[in-house]
Amino acid sequence: MQVEVINTGTELLLGQVVNTHVGYMGERLLGLGLRISRQSTVPDGVVIKGILTEAIDRSRIILVTGGLGPTPDDLSREMTAECLGLKMTEDAAVIDAISRRFSDSAITMRPSNRRQAMVPEGAEVLENDKGTAPGLYLTAGPDDELVHIFLLPGPPRELYPMFEDQVIPRLHAILGNEGANVPVCRNYFFMGLGESELAGRVEESLNAVPGDFEIGYCLKAGGVIVRCISTGDNACVLGGMIRDASPEDFVAEGEAAIEEVAVKSLVHSGESVATAESCTGGLIASRITNVPGASRIFNVGLVTYSNEEKCSLLGVPLSMIEDSGAVSERVAMAMVEGCLERSGSDHCLSVTGIAGPGGGSETKPVGTVWIGLASRGKKAVAFHYRFKAERLYFKERASSVAIDLLRRRIQGYL
Amino acid sequence: MQVEVINTGTELLLGQVVNTHVGYMGERLLGLGLRISRQSTVPDGVVIKGILTEAIDRSRIILVTGGLGPTPDDLSREMTAECLGLKMTEDAAVIDAISRRFSDSAITMRPSNRRQAMVPEGAEVLENDKGTAPGLYLTAGPDDELVHIFLLPGPPRELYPMFEDQVIPRLHAILGNEGANVPVCRNYFFMGLGESELAGRVEESLNAVPGDFEIGYCLKAGGVIVRCISTGDNACVLGGMIRDASPEDFVAEGEAAIEEVAVKSLVHSGESVATAESCTGGLIASRITNVPGASRIFNVGLVTYSNEEKCSLLGVPLSMIEDSGAVSERVAMAMVEGCLERSGSDHCLSVTGIAGPGGGSETKPVGTVWIGLASRGKKAVAFHYRFKAERLYFKERASSVAIDLLRRRIQGYL
The missing domain is CATH 3.40.980.10 (MoaB/Mog-like domain)
Known part of the structure; x- marks a missing residue:
């Protein structure tokens, strides 16, 4: 009709x-x-x-x-x-x-x-x-x-x-259809892979499934939403197959924000997180504290925007910044290690990058970012990204990816 | 067409x-x-x-x-x-x-x-x-x-x-109308007074103006946008009269965010700001660093979510928190004074409040917030607000008002 x-x-x-x-x-x-x-x-x-x-x-x-x-x-x-x-x-x-x-x-x-x-x-x-x-x-x-x-x-x-x-x-x-078999619409939120890559995996996974269903894709919140409309009885089976198409990239059913998933995972595991942010300027801390109950898992966030504050608050050696530059793997690692030590939290995230529009160079163009992750009892790691996006969206992307790294760590994928 | x-x-x-x-x-x-x-x-x-x-x-x-x-x-x-x-x-x-x-x-x-x-x-x-x-x-x-x-x-x-x-x-x-007499739509953004109050002042100010124009009002971004559609030649005159209807509350023409206006004012005056945030969780720092060039005026933001970090990072006495509670005038003042001393910045903002949904009490209901402002060579002040809004909108409102207090201070209205 x-x-x-x-x-x-x-x-x-x-x-x-x-x-x-x-x-x-x-x-x-x-x-x-x-x-x-x-x-x-x-x-x-x-x-x-x-x-x-x-x-x-x-x-x-x-x-x-x-x-x-x-x-x-x-x-x-x-x-x-x-x-x-x-x-x-x-x-x-x-x-x-x-x-x-x-x-x-x-x-x-x-x-x-x-x-x-x-x-x-x-x-x-x-x-x-x-x-x-x-x-x-x-x-x-x-x-x-x-x-x-x-x-x-x-x-x-x-x-x-x-x-x-x-x-x-x-x-x-x-x-005249009260109680009839009406279609069910479910959404599955993934992060860390592109729309066409995910679509490829999902189509492959659902290839052999018979029956009446419809799959759609939509970019949202730094990730991809897979929408599946089906008529009831096979919705759960389809959902399972969609999730399994890329399990480590699967964030949540529905449209939960990544910070919601990360905070809930922390509350569940009884652990805490602290942040040391440069280019994201406090956005990661703000997103974590958007989730009700964040005070149970978050004590402190340090927005060390200047080099001096990276040294004084996080103990990053000034010589390291002079040698490698503030936007570097070494500094991201030193920031996150300093934050872990200072805060006494179980996990820490650090971000250092060039949000633009100014500040880029040939070797480190605008959009370059290093994200560090440290957890008690594990070696710190840092990852390199480049987000070609204007300033606000750059901050959004970098903070989403950082929080998603935390999610992967807590869930055992990293 | x-x-x-x-x-x-x-x-x-x-x-x-x-x-x-x-x-x-x-x-x-x-x-x-x-x-x-x-x-x-x-x-x-x-x-x-x-x-x-x-x-x-x-x-x-x-x-x-x-x-x-x-x-x-x-x-x-x-x-x-x-x-x-x-x-x-x-x-x-x-x-x-x-x-x-x-x-x-x-x-x-x-x-x-x-x-x-x-x-x-x-x-x-x-x-x-x-x-x-x-x-x-x-x-x-x-x-x-x-x-x-x-x-x-x-x-x-x-x-x-x-x-x-x-x-x-x-x-x-x-x-083919470049430069033709098409209607001009201009917006004027005000903060700190209600829609009907502002409308009253604007109508009074425009009372005697002849000619073809249309005024509208719209609540937006914690303030009020006055929209004026006119046919060109009197747009400037009308704009001046609208701004003068409430000069200290006037933020900007267009829809510039409050943080943009505040950062530009700081760059202009050659001064700096630091932040000490509790309930806003880094949102003020993040909004300030949304503005390109923020690194010239912003060195550090401290998100002291736990009481321990308020003491250790900002020097707030634990006994004060125990006596007055973390959400109090005294703690907002101690936070902002500690931040001014620690950061060496020219201005500091502090925020402590109850974002909800939990944590409220009879005397301090959800939505209660104290915002502190300190500037080098001036006595620190703190203001009390209550924003009845869900968590995210509460953070948005509290951070907007804080940044607007900074704007008023730099512009000499406070």
Whole structure:
């Protein structure tokens, strides 16, 4: 069944409000086994009529948001009625509900609010107890190809409860599929390998699997999300095979941030971490402390941005910085070893690199970074990377990779 | 001129990624005097062909995002060529650029990446130095009704620079309006007062100004953005009046981050800053080091998350923490004074608070925070706030306010 979403609202096209309705509806509809096949945004006003006419031609379920307010540019009701050739009448119950709302909040009802009680003939009113704009449910076309049209309010706090309480039950009835075998969407987050490399491994791993499933890939948060949509009973099996396509690179099911996974692993193992950051400037410490409960595993982070502070706080010899440069394997190792000793933590991370835009050279171009990792009782190691990215994204990438190294260490892959 | 935006990406319709492209483009297009008349989202795959065919019929400028990646569901190139009846050939320069990108980052190029170098005949390649997917610019139809089609990458960090550097100049050329009297949209960023308070002051200040302009307000980044759309010649005068409505709270024109303004002010005054953070966990240091050139004004940041580290690194007396609690005026002052002494910087910031969700009490609920500020030769001060917000937004708010206190100090308002 083709599902189409139409969002009306000039503010959505001017960049003043981000459209979060589509994602919300997409997620909820998937739970019913429905997928949005097309979503459109049009400005306020009469244009809704044209796009609704098109949509009725190609879709069976149409969800319209916005244009139910009291101002002159709110025309979803009127244009839908015109489009379907329906007369409008004032609905006494709706007038009552609106007047009650106004008297409850001691605001005077304005004549324009009466427009919100106009209902096309044959439409069902969807009550709105969060605002003055009721929703509407209409059908069009022949019985065997009935098109279902929902007019819904734009503000999320009015839309979401109406969608949950009044749209979803009606969709269930339309589909007649309560308890049926609806598709399951699962995400698997990997770090440390590219999209095409991972895709190759996943396709290989799923090569021999029969059945109905769909795999998608999406770059996100310095890693790759593998999305698997399947119809229920084989979701777990597929998930296992996807994870096993590259087990050491697998971070988490869902969209958990890498720092969340690392902090949870530390809490689980009862260990702690400290940080010694130069080019990431505190971002690793900040990401670790984004996770509730971080105080159980994190005591101290040292942002040693200048060479002097690398020496005085971490005990890096000045001669080493003069010989090898601050961005070098030796300094990354000395930083992380100094941090381990100073902090008394079980693990330490160090980062030294060139975030740019200035500061690069032929041998050490902007984007060069060394990440050190030390753990109590293990030899310190340092890894070299180059992230060609502007400053903020460079910091994001370098901090993600550092936290992922920690994750690999705690999980025994490193 | 009808402008249409088509976003491809199944993830946008499944609720995994929020579509922020529309808003960004809408804002930038307005600066050229253009408005988006319709935006659509369709899933990955062949469906792009149908909607592109429709769009060519009704619009003159078509902006397509997504579907330029290396995986099999990325079909924007191929479908556009089919739609316009164009052959595709491999572009040697693009192959070169992609191979170079892979060899630079020491990742193996896979055969699927070669698809990204296929270019429909007659198309202009829009270089992408942030990723492997080049953009494409094509035209269709008769000369007097030429339709302009831009195929652009989906990831924001690749899309935005390409839009700024390669799409906007081409749109200027298409419109032939360089220097014409298009509407000017300017933003003014304020911190430290509420939206309605600021609106009151701005309206009062602009009360007597005649002429055609439109004022809007938008909460953003812990402050308020005042948006002024006007037609050119009075933009400067209006801007001056808006700034003067609340000069000490005015941060910057545009949407400059508070840390950018603070760092620039420090570079200008030749002074330095250090940080001693507890609940913000390194976020202040990270935001300061987000600004290019931060190394000139920032040497060290101490993330003293545990009480022991507050004592050992900053010299806060343990008895003070035991008497007053770590989240207190006295500890915020001791932290910032210890940091000033230890770091030798000109200014220091300290933050101690309860980020939640746990750790609150009746007298010190979650969201309580003390921010200390010390400057060489001035008495240290500490301010009390309560940010009722979940953990990440609490950190964001607390760090913004701290950096804004520094901005006020450097600018002489504090």
